[in-house]
Amino acid sequence: MLPLLKRTLPAAAASLMLATSPAVLAEQTQDTESLNFIWIVADDLGYGDTGFNGSTEIPTPNMDRIADAGVAMTTAYVSAPVSGPSRAGFHTGRYQHRWGYEGNVGPQDPDLRGTPTDILMIQEYLKTRGYHTGLVGKFHDGKGEHFQPYNRGFDEYFGFNNGASAYWMQTNRNNLIYRNDQPVDGEPEYLTDAFGREAVDFIKRNHDKPFFLEVSFNAPHAPMTAPDDYMEKFDHLGNRQTLAAMISNMDDNIGRILDKLEKKGIADKTMIVLFSDNGGKWEHGGTNGPLRGEKGGTFEGAIRVPFTASLSGVIPAGTRSDTMISALDLFPTTVKLAGGEIDPEWNLDGKDILPVLSGETTESPHDRLFWRYSDSWALREGEWKLVQHRREEAGLYNLAEDIGEENNLINEFPEKTRQMRQTWQEISEEVGAAAWGRFRGRTDRQMREG
The missing domain is CATH 3.30.1120.10 (Arylsulfatase, C-terminal domain)
Structure with a gap:
């Protein structure tokens, strides 16, 4: 059997955290069990559009639950200001430029444009450690068959591999939404609700084994549309109404995920990370708070994103950190927490940020x-x-x-x-x-x- 991360019971871990580093904490334990990992990725969610980053116009109580249970990182970056290359970066822990992935792939050269199969992705690594892996939502990598999520290490997949999707897909006439390697007949629910449903079902079926689940909502990316009951809640927000409705609906679905973890008794052994793939877009009502610029550029509003993470007994609850980190850091941090070691041949640009998330240090691992x-x-x-x-x-x-x-x-x-x-x-x-x-x-x- 592969070695597993050793962890304390949450109550004991909380006291040990006061006196020891996470690395030592992992050794000074009595119980041995695997962590689960859930990455929740929003699409075009602005820095200023979450409660934990100070928004008062759009309540996000469930995103805030994650921050309240862990740490909100105020200086977290992604490696690109648009979706495709940003995702290539955080899936691999490497600057996506290393294989030429500077902009979105588009439909041209479908067998060439994308993340090469010899570049290791996080879900592919975790499978080697016995994890069951799932993707619900958006992928946005190459169009060729070898780039598809079901050929890139995901045991289960429900979603689309594209820059955007309609939210109402009753007929799926363009074969955009897939379950594993087969297009679905149609999706009767609003797509964000469908992704929430599928994520909850994944947890229900796999709670008794170590798993990695990426829930990659396409909200609040265009096309801008939301269910009527959510629209009614924000009819006072003018041009921000639809965006607010989409974010609120996504937040409720995040709540469904958190509730299922608690119901299954695995919340305390699940690391949850929530962040956006890039900054918000003004045209669609997004705001990046005090930051200049928007999606698609290189001012802070394009590349600094909302980011929060929780892990009971390891990441102190209700904390904030201004330390500079990158979404590239999620790959090595997850590898270490899964009990693995970083192979120098991977040539990672990301760093293990558990010492930052846990409050052990305020020094950025990046020069x-x-x-x-x-x-x-x-x-x-x-x-x-x-x-x-x-x-x-x-x-x-x-x-x-x-x-x-x-x-x-x-x-x-x-x-x-x-x-x-x-x-x-x-x-x-x-x-x-x-x-x-x-x-x-x-x-x-x-x-x-x-």
Whole structure:
């Protein structure tokens, strides 16, 4: 049998956490059992549209339940400002640029565009440790058969592999929604409700074995539509009405998942992570709170996302952390919690963030984070961020003092600008060129100075 993570009973673990690190805690235990893992991924959920990040317009009591039971990370990033490459990054723990995955795949070259099968994904790794794996919802990788979720390590799959889907799919006439490798005849429920139903059913059937479940809602991504009873709750919000209704409905379905874990008695041995694949979109009513920009760029509003995680007895309840982390970190953190070791040949860019989540340290495991998407790019190094957003003038910002990226310091700190620009270029060359899109075959990008 593969070695399993050792964990204390929750009450004992809470007291031990005061005196020892998570690594030691895992050894000083009496009971041995496998953790379960649930990743809840929202689609285009803005930084400012959750209660645990301060929203008062859209109640999210169930997302807040996760934060109340664990930690809310205020400086969590994804590796791309749009869905496909962001997901390729967090599924693999690597900058997706390493195989040229800079932008969404699209329908062209279906057998070539996507995450290569020799790049290990988290669900594929967990299967080697005896986990039962499931995906409910959106995947958004390559279109070829070898890229499909049922060929990439998911034992069970209900959802779609595309950038977007209709929410009312009674006929499934375009064969978009699949159960495993077969299109379903149709889906009578609003799609977010259907994903909630399927996630609850997965837990019901697999609660007695170690499992990994990714629940990847496509809400609140377009097309913007929601059930009438949810729309009525927010008829006072104007252009944010539909978005609010979609988020509220998703939150209720998250509550169904949390309730099922509690009913089955496995909440205390399940790590739950909730985050968005990228920032919110203004056109659809999304808000990114104090952050500048929106989905599709490289200002903070595109790449800094709502993020919370809970694990009873290991992550202290009701805490907040400003430490910089990345969704890339979920891969190595999950590997370690599942009792595994990081293979250097994986060439991961993500880091084990359990010491951060548990409060053992406030130091970021990253010296810097890198972004490159079309003609936009950025580098964060400590509190400094150098950003080129499309055709705008490049900017240098101190995020500790200027979270909204309003005070451009590029002229005041020319040497810092030069050093960060050079570092960005070195990383860009090291991760490799885009494999498709406007900048195919290129690692260079323009920097526009005023």
